[in-house]
Amino acid sequence: MRFDIITIFPGFFAGIFEHGVIKRAIQGGLLEVAVHDLREFTHDRHRTVDDRPFGGGEGMVLKPEPLAEAVEHLELAPRQERRVKGQTVILLSAQGKRYSQAMARELAQNSRVVLLCGRYEGVDERVSELIADQELSIGDYVLSGGELAAAVVLDTTMRLLPGVLGNQASSEYESFGLADGLLESKTGEGVSSIHGAGGLLDYPHYTRPAEFRGLTVPEVLSSGNHEQIRRWRRQQAIRKTLRNRPDLLQTAALSTEDRSYLRTLELHAEGAQSKDSV
Ligand code: SAM
Secondary structure (H helix, E strand, O other), X not given: OEEEEEEXXXXXXXXXXXXXXXXXXXXXXXXXXXXXXXXXXXXXXXXXXXXXXXXXXXXXXXXXXXHHHHHHHOOOOOHHHHOOOOEEEEEEEEEEEEOOHHHHHHHOOOOEEEEEOOOOOOEOHHXXXXXXXXXXXXXXXXXXXXXHHHHHHHHHHHOOOOOOOOOHHHHOOOOOOOOOEEEEOOOOOOEEEEEOOOOOOOOOOOOOOOEEOOEEOOHHHHOOOHHHHHHHHHHHHHHHHHXXXXXXXXXXXXXXXXXXXXXXXXXXHHHHHHHHHO
């Protein structure tokens, strides 16, 4: 898979590709990244990439021509054919669709992804209308430039490519991971347990020492009983999701066992609330 990043600050990316999983993916030939200086696609003495906004107002706006030329230089398929060819041009923007793990999974199906980094007050709207295929935001906050957002999109996507993570299952067993298999109950009561995170947050992890500042590792994890460990981890994932991201429970893949555990937690919380109100 190849990423092309177009930016006015190519130096921003120095170092980013020289560590950990990204470095290994590049060295292993699974990932290729090229960073392009937007100013290379200007034709005036000052290498101008921005201009004042029509209508007045604060700041400067990135001009459309250098961005258009930079994308054309990459010799992608025509815009209407890019999807079928596994190519996409993304404009990083606070006004874009909110990026998620599901989008990372979709992006990982492509062979080429181009990331356009905005700066200043943003990018001339015609770039979104004529050049980019999608506009993505990495969250509901405003960054000073698209470079950090591009790094986030690149990192989250490339680790899903087959062969990049040492253990392929790790991307299914982490937060927001897919339910990669449903184990049907023999009694016909529906799905009895879920393989993979199934849209929940990850369960808590522990390593040595077994005791740290008075807190010991939950006993079940040293029991060697795989079924008990599986159940405990699943319950902890449900607990954490309920506490920190209850919205995820609306769409998570939950088994009958999960649902009854969730119900116990909710009843417990309702009980505690009614005690408080007495
Ligand atoms: N005036 C813009 C607005 O209010 O939406 C903010 C422009 S921001 C200072 C400059 C650039 O940072 C944007 O063009 C975009 O490329 C990038 N950026 C800012 N926030 C972002 C976000 N949440 N996700 C992705 N890119 C973002």
